[in-house]
Amino acid sequence: xxxxxxxxxxxxxxxxxxxxxxxxxxxxxxxxxxxxxxxxxxxxxxxxxxxxxxxxxxxxxxxxxxxxxxxxxxxxxxxxxxxxxxxxxxxxxxxxxxxxxxxxxxxxxxxxxxxxxxxxxxxxxxxxxxxxxxxxxxxxxxxxxxxxxxxxxxxxxxxxxxxxxxxxxxxxxxxxxxxxxxxxxxxxxxxxxxxxxxxxxxxxxxxxxxxxxxxxxxxxxxxxxxxxxxxxxxxxxxxxxxxxxxxxxxxxxxxxxx
Ligand SMILES: Nc1ncnc2c1ncn2[C@@H]1O[C@H](COP(=O)(O)OP(=O)(O)OP(=O)(O)O)[C@@H](O)[C@H]1O
Numbered sequence: 001x002x003x004x005x006x007x008x009x010x011x012x013x014x015x016x017x018x019x020x021x022x023x024x025x026x027x028x029x030x031x032x033x034x035x036x037x038x039x040x041x042x043x044x045x046x047x048x049x050x051x052x053x054x055x056x057x058x059x060x061x062x063x064x065x066x067x068x069x070x071x072x073x074x075x076x077x078x079x080x081x082x083x084x085x086x087x088x089x090x091x092x093x094x095x096x097x098x099x100x101x102x103x104x105x106x107x108x109x110x111x112x113x114x115x116x117x118x119x120x121x122x123x124x125x126x127x128x129x130x131x132x133x134x135x136x137x138x139x140x141x142x143x144x145x146x147x148x149x150x151x152x153x154x155x156x157x158x159x160x161x162x163x164x165x166x167x168x169x170x171x172x173x174x175x176x177x178x179x180x181x182x183x184x185x186x187x188x189x190x191x192x193x194x195x196x197x198x199x200x201x202x203x204x205x206x207x208x209x210x211x212x213x214x215x216x217x218x219x220x221x222x223x224x225x226x227x228x229x230x231x232x233x234x235x236x237x238x239x240x241x242x243x244x245x246x247x248x249x250x251x252x253x254x255x256x257x258x
Contacts (some may be wrong), residue, residue, distance in 0.1 A: 117172030
């Protein structure tokens with residue numbers, strides 16, 4: 001068995017892996033964006049997933065989150081083979097993601113944006129149901145630090161607020177596993193620290209996270225473990241300290257900030 005198996009009280013094997021990629025490859029015509037990639041993520045872990053520009057990080061996220069299937073290999077979510085399962089079905093199973101380019105509903109308030117991530121528009125129009133959903137959406141707005149902005153529209157939010165809204169909309173789907181794509185881009189160091197604190201609080205509530213970012217300082221301070229890819233292949237895996245000092249990783253970044 002390739003997963004991290006432990007024995008439960010009744011003696012049966014159980015795994016603490018939330019996600020496992022086995023030999024995942026994704027080709028676009030002649031381009032091999034992800035090349036025979038295997039790694040796993042454990043329960044309530046914050047995993048950093050890094051690599052130079054064009055290394056294949058977003059493509060991996062797209063395969064895992066069901067945007068498109070891998071060309072080869074398999075993806076397991078809580079030991080269930082979910083290879084090629086579409087995004088909406090993965091969201092129902094508890095897997096959500098955020099995007100580098102935010103996609104809020106521009107004509108809706110922050111509160112409505114979060115509410116509508118929880119239920120479809122048609123259900124949201126029923127008054128009774130709407131109250132329950134809005135109560136939960138208010139909690140989420142508070143959790144992500146948007147309680148002062150609930151009645152504003154997205155265009156009234158600063159960049160850091162839009163990121164918080166993106167995270168809030170993902171939390172609205174009640175995920176167990178959250179994939180976060182470049183959350184620190186465009187944030188000040190203080191905002192990076194506040195965003196990292198938000199991710200830590202989500203983990204304390206039982207969530208598992210995989211975070212992509214080019215801000216090495218912010219990312220390595222946040223995560224428990226790191227997987228590094230270059231040209232679609234895994235080149236290193238280890239603790240933040242091991243990754244900081246890994247010559248292969250430093251070479252891949254050609255002297256970039258590590
Ligand atoms: N839809 C697509 N069609 C063709 N090629 C693609 C497609 N998506 C990604 N690629 C190619 O796959 C490779 C990996 O791209 P990807 O966006 O996954 O890298 P990345 O590590 O996320 O990069 P960045 O850090 O710049 O966001 C690149 O060579 C890219 O041009």
